Amino acid sequence: MVLGGSSHPSLNAVICDKLGIPLGNLFPYSRQNDIPYTPNKTGTLLSKAANCYSKPDFPYAFESKPQTPHPDNSPTAGFFNGTDALHKDITKMQLDESNSSPTSTQNARFASYGKQTPKRSDTMDSIKSDASTGQRNISSASMTNGTAHENDASTLSVLSKDTSFQPRPGYKQWVAQAGKLVADLITCAGADHVITMELHDPQYQGFFDIPVDNLYGRSTLKGFIQNSIPNYGQAVIVSPDAGGAKRASSIADGLGMPFALIHKERRPTKITDRQNSTMMLVGDVANRTCIVIDDLADTSNTVTRAAKLLKKEGAKMVYALITHGVLSGDAIEKINASHLDKVVVTNSVPQEEHQKRCPKLVVLDVGHLFAEAIRRVHHGESLSVLFQYD
Numbered sequence: 001m002v003l004g005g006s007s008h009p010s011l012n013a014v015i016c017d018k019l020g021i022p023l024g025n026l027f028p029y030s031r032q033n034d035i036p037y038t039p040n041k042t043g044t045l046l047s048k049a050a051n052c053y054s055k056p057d058f059p060y061a062f063e064s065k066p067q068t069p070h071p072d073n074s075p076t077a078g079f080f081n082g083t084d085a086l087h088k089d090i091t092k093m094q095l096d097e098s099n100s101s102p103t104s105t106q107n108a109r110f111a112s113y114g115k116q117t118p119k120r121s122d123t124m125d126s127i128k129s130d131a132s133t134g135q136r137n138i139s140s141a142s143m144t145n146g147t148a149h150e151n152d153a154s155t156l157s158v159l160s161k162d163t164s165f166q167p168r169p170g171y172k173q174w175v176a177q178a179g180k181l182v183a184d185l186i187t188c189a190g191a192d193h194v195i196t197m198e199l200h201d202p203q204y205q206g207f208f209d210i211p212v213d214n215l216y217g218r219s220t221l222k223g224f225i226q227n228s229i230p231n232y233g234q235a236v237i238v239s240p241d242a243g244g245a246k247r248a249s250s251i252a253d254g255l256g257m258p259f260a261l262i263h264k265e266r267r268p269t270k271i272t273d274r275q276n277s278t279m280m281l282v283g284d285v286a287n288r289t290c291i292v293i294d295d296l297a298d299t300s301n302t303v304t305r306a307a308k309l310l311k312k313e314g315a316k317m318v319y320a321l322i323t324h325g326v327l328s329g330d331a332i333e334k335i336n337a338s339h340l341d342k343v344v345v346t347n348s349v350p351q352e353e354h355q356k357r358c359p360k361l362v363v364l365d366v367g368h369l370f371a372e373a374i375r376r377v378h379h380g381e382s383l384s385v386l387f388q389y390d
């Protein structure tokens, strides 16, 4: 399945058709909402939506039924679900084995789990004590004696019984629950491998219990800078917020270009204060071309406000290079009216309609990256070559 891939419909369809795999979709759920899961909490992005959740006639609730996988209910949560299921299998096989002597290699293997587990209480204790101090030293503990599958058995035992998540009083979860839920749904639906592009945070690969290959759009964006921006060596790469600084600075380092950072503060006290959140520039952009790099533009507030600030600070031209051009709501109108001179996006999101309405929009194709990744996965080849330019 291709996720977050080229959304050029015909291209995706051709890739999937040729390889005999189903066509996937975007994974926009990895960006967390900007409020904790408390309906009456005043937040920023989704506050208005959150307030309407508390109205009695509103048809949806934050907590879905059945409940969203969550560390508090570990039997349904992704990783623990897997280990629980495996643990149950092992226990069942142990019971079977106690009724009849093992006749196959597999039965003999699982029988050894049962025999070894009691002897490993010292190792389990050490893991338990490590967990209580916030450190999991499972790998080193499990290598102290025994074979790999013996270690697996005791580790599974510990994970499913002893390390269930205990929230501290007052602890608020800041997790993209929708992202975890959708990852679990995809896995439950039968996917055994996921290919994504530029997850908002690479850590979101951990939402999945199956292998994930997260591709990057940076090589494509770098190619545009080198081939289409005149005198790009004199330009400045700008990150519009601290969260994207690593992404933008890696491009600046790779091309030997200077780097500037905009500090975006999104901590208003009231819903209506959101537009007043402040942006401050660190770096010199006067009389230079600025290239704003970001992973996504949704409302396009971030890039349009960045462009306004950069022009105010003396920038000659402002390009925005964005991997995922979601461009929802009135984003296109904002871009048209903004100080941005050009907005460059990839076709990880369909751009045909956006292009008709936005003369500043340039679209780069990333279909070949997905095609190569799929080909390599299909033939069991390494994917690392696809990341070497990042």
Ligand SMILES: O=P(O)(O)OC[C@H]1O[C@H](OP(=O)(O)OP(=O)(O)O)[C@H](O)[C@@H]1O
Residues within 6 Å of the ligand: 031, 240, 241, 242, 243, 244, 294, 295, 296, 297, 298, 299, 300, 301, 302, 303
């Ligand atoms: O077009 P917009 O609606 O303004 O959204 C785009 C911004 O949102 C994301 O960052 P976010 O605000 O989530 O902060 P982070 O990078 O620190 O996670 C993303 O990295 C962009 O900067």
